[in-house]
Amino acid sequence: MTNATNFLERIMRAIIYLMLFFFALPLSSEERKHGGKAIEVKAEVGTKDGKMVFIPNEFTFERGKYYKLVISNPSPGPHYFASDAFATHIYTRKIEVAGPNGKTLAEIHGAIHDIELSPNSTIEWFFYPMTKGKNLKLYCHKDNHEEMGMVGTINIIGSLSLNK
Numbered sequence: 001m002t003n004a005t006n007f008l009e010r011i012m013r014a015i016i017y018l019m020l021f022f023f024a025l026p027l028s029s030e031e032r033k034h035g036g037k038a039i040e041v042k043a044e045v046g047t048k049d050g051k052m053v054f055i056p057n058e059f060t061f062e063r064g065k066y067y068k069l070v071i072s073n074p075s076p077g078p079h080y081f082a083s084d085a086f087a088t089h090i091y092t093r094k095i096e097v098a099g100p101n102g103k104t105l106a107e108i109h110g111a112i113h114d115i116e117l118s119p120n121s122t123i124e125w126f127f128y129p130m131t132k133g134k135n136l137k138l139y140c141h142k143d144n145h146e147e148m149g150m151v152g153t154i155n156i157i158g159s160l161s162l163n164k
Helices: 003-028 084-089
Strands: 039-045 058-062 069-074 080-081 090-098 106-107 114-117 121-129 133-137 151-157
Touching: 039 058, 039 080, 069 114, 080 133, 084 090, 084 133, 084 151, 114 121
Parallel strands: 039 069, 058 151
Antiparallel strands: 069 121, 080 114, 090 106, 090 121, 133 151
């Protein structure tokens, strides 16, 4: 082989490696793997001073969009984020439970009807709303919390569009 042939082979290899690198780069992104960045919505169950409320107490999600519902419990006692109907209208990709250091301790998959959060805990619920739902009941079924005002509603709106 001549020097020119060796040089051309090295150039071709370099081009192939660069192409592989640039085409594979987007695939390594966590957001790319699961259909884009999740829309983050924050919620609290209870308050630091012990009020029996959901903050906010009304949620609206749009069909076909990807959400990350971050639910935290700043209150001194445990509370439930419960909605039997909500689970039937969404596809849960996963729920992540994080430890105090922020590291994921567990992932939960499947249909979720209620989540109990201990004081000072946070979970992240990743889901896609699939079917419309109006005034889906949200409540805490712990020790008469519902009767004390710990209720809310969830609405799922929009047409199911597979376009991004």
